[in-house]
Amino acid sequence: MKDDVIVCRCEEVTLGEIKEAIEAGARTVTDVKRRTRAGMGLCQGKSCEIIVQRQLCKQLNLSSEEAHPARDRAPVRPISFGVLGDEYND
Amino acid sequence: MIKYDAVIVGGGVIGSCISYYLTEAGLKVALVEKGDIASGTTSSCDGNILISDKKPGFDTDLAAVSQNLFEELDQKLDYEYDYTKKGSLYLIESQEEWSVAEQFVKEQTANGYAMRMLDYDQVHRDEPLLADDIIGGIEIETDAAVYPMAFTYSLIDKACKNGLKLYNYNSVEDIILDTKGQIESVLLSGGEKIRTTNVINAAGVWAPEIGQMVGLDIPIQPRQGQILVAERTRQVGKRKIVEFGYMMAKFGSKNYKRDIHPILEKYGIAFVFEPTAADNFLIGSSRQFVNFDNRISIEVMKGLAARAIRFFPSMKDINVIRAYAGLRPYVNDHFPIVSAVENVPGFYIAAGHEGDGIGLAPVTGKLVEHLIIGNDINIPLDLDFAVQKLSFNRFF
Numbered sequence: 001m002k003d004d005v006i007v008c009r010c011e012e013v014t015l016g017e018i019k020e021a022i023e024a025g026a027r028t029v030t031d032v033k034r035r036t037r038a039g040m041g042l043c044q045g046k047s048c049e050i051i052v053q054r055q056l057c058k059q060l061n062l063s064s065e066e067a068h069p070a071r072d073r074a075p076v077r078p079i080s081f082g083v084l085g086d087e088y089n090d
Numbered sequence: 091m092i093k094y095d096a097v098i099v100g101g102g103v104i105g106s107c108i109s110y111y112l113t114e115a116g117l118k119v120a121l122v123e124k125g126d127i128a129s130g131t132t133s134s135c136d137g138n139i140l141i142s143d144k145k146p147g148f149d150t151d152l153a154a155v156s157q158n159l160f161e162e163l164d165q166k167l168d169y170e171y172d173y174t175k176k177g178s179l180y181l182i183e184s185q186e187e188w189s190v191a192e193q194f195v196k197e198q199t200a201n202g203y204a205m206r207m208l209d210y211d212q213v214h215r216d217e218p219l220l221a222d223d224i225i226g227g228i229e230i231e232t233d234a235a236v237y238p239m240a241f242t243y244s245l246i247d248k249a250c251k252n253g254l255k256l257y258n259y260n261s262v263e264d265i266i267l268d269t270k271g272q273i274e275s276v277l278l279s280g281g282e283k284i285r286t287t288n289v290i291n292a293a294g295v296w297a298p299e300i301g302q303m304v305g306l307d308i309p310i311q312p313r314q315g316q317i318l319v320a321e322r323t324r325q326v327g328k329r330k331i332v333e334f335g336y337m338m339a340k341f342g343s344k345n346y347k348r349d350i351h352p353i354l355e356k357y358g359i360a361f362v363f364e365p366t367a368a369d370n371f372l373i374g375s376s377r378q379f380v381n382f383d384n385r386i387s388i389e390v391m392k393g394l395a396a397r398a399i400r401f402f403p404s405m406k407d408i409n410v411i412r413a414y415a416g417l418r419p420y421v422n423d424h425f426p427i428v429s430a431v432e433n434v435p436g437f438y439i440a441a442g443h444e445g446d447g448i449g450l451a452p453v454t455g456k457l458v459e460h461l462i463i464g465n466d467i468n469i470p471l472d473l474d475f476a477v478q479k480l481s482f483n484r485f486f
């Protein structure tokens with residue numbers, strides 16, 4: 001893949017930016033997310049996390065589990081403010 | 091073996107800002123961070139730089155000095171961090187709040203701070219999507235914001251260019267004193283020992299652990315806060331918007347109670363709206379003492395959403411895509427500890443910034459520079475007074 005390929009479509013982050021973040025010290029998918037916003041978009045990383053994870057494994061020679069520990073995974077599915085806030089809105 | 095002038099423990103916004111100012115001043119500095127830079131509380135907060143939520147007097151003066159330092163930093167740092175200066179707006183729900191707000195604005199403007207009251211028409215013209223029954227607001231001109239993690243990386247980027255030695259994914263295991271009780275070296279998790287005569291404890295909510303290494307009890311406790319992240323959407327509000335009711339207790343009406351669901355009171359929920367540079371917005375936040383638990387909870391999320399709709403009913407159909415929680419480093423008098431320690435020469439504390447660590451990072455960095463080098467840092471604050479006010483001694 002070339003460096004200008006977009007890895008995270010929701011936040012428009014390129015492979016080159018991911019590589020730079022890893023060079024600057026990121027070691028997990030969450031580290032890369034903080035540094036680049038990749039994974040912070042509407043799909044919450046469903047499409048891009050796996051590519052970020054692979055890049056980490058490749059660049060730092062890590063196992064998949066090391067690159068993306070289970071505790072780091074996002075727990076929420078999109079839900080509207082209206083539905084979420086209904087109970088305590090008085 | 092290399093000997094550093096100072097070793098900073100913690101690569102959050104505070105440790106990073108200190109490393110920037112100390113390397114600018116020409117010191118040889120190392121920074122030790124147990125994970126990646128900005129992976130602690132600095133990874134799960136808002137990026138507001140406020141004077142509006144401070145009490146008149148020293149509290150505001152300190153924050154204002156820091157606000158001005160952000161202007162300076164903006165000229166000096168290379169890496170982009172979305173610094174914006176859109177001001178902020180406080181929403182007023184009742185006559186009782188209005189009178190306290192008026193008094194507050196009077197005092198702050200007399201001290202030279204740019205704030206003004208907005209009446210019903212003005213506030214609704216400014217923010218057309220506001221709930222109809224909001225009776226007015228306070229506009230604060232100088233309030234600003236950054237993307238906190240990027241700000242932190244930017245400080246580190248510049249500090250590294252100034253010669254900072256970075257030990258990330260390394261934690262400090264012990265601090266070794268010499269026979270005279272002075273700092274001698276710092277022991278890292280990898281077994282490496284770094285020699286230095288000064289250690290700066292900038293470990294946020296973990297600062298007490300670092301204090302223990304030199305026999306100190308540092309009174310900082312984690313105070314959890316949660317935030318909802320909205321999807322990218324049409325504009326809801328133009329700038330940072332906060333409810334004034336929550337500030338009432340702070341500004342003097344101790345018995346004031348907001349007319350809200352008891353659940354919101356229980357979780358300390360106050361409405362804070364922050365538009366981001368990524369065209370979405372954040373809704374904060376809660377305040378709870380739950381030790382080191384930084385998981386989100388559905389009950390708090392419901393409360394945050396309810397409070398958001400109260401002020402902006404049209405948010406109802408916008409989606410929440412994520413939530414996160416962070417641990418504010420809380421001190422009981424709400425001032426950070428930025429201090430030398432008498433009994434342990436060479437040991438400094440710069441922690442306990444609760445909900446203001448981003449905003450107060452620059453002034454903290456400057457004060458640490460003053461404490462360590464003893465130079466004139468050229469900021470418009472009575473330094474002796476500030477040093478006393480933020481000292482570790484104040485707890486004894």
Ligand SMILES: Cc1cc2nc3c(=O)[nH]c(=O)nc-3n(C[C@H](O)[C@H](O)[C@H](O)COP(=O)(O)OP(=O)(O)OC[C@H]3O[C@@H](n4cnc5c(N)ncnc54)[C@H](O)[C@@H]3O)c2cc1C
Pocket residue numbers: 099100101102103104105122123124125127128129130131132133134135136137138139260261262263292293294295296300314315316317374375415416417418419440441442443444445446447448449450
């Ligand atoms: C919900 C929420 C909203 C907020 N909103 C705002 C806001 O709008 N504006 C504002 O100004 N502030 C805000 N804050 C407060 C702000 O986030 C904190 O005050 C600030 O991030 C604290 O920074 P710090 O550097 O002291 O701590 P941290 O960022 O936690 O940094 C401390 C670092 O020390 C490291 N560490 C710990 N132990 C060791 C060890 N043994 N060895 C090496 N490293 C170690 C940790 O890994 C961590 O990275 C908010 C906080 C929360 C929770």
Ligand code: FES
Pocket residue numbers: 007008009010011038039040041042043044045046047048049
């Ligand atoms: S593709 Fe990265 S968040 Fe959706």
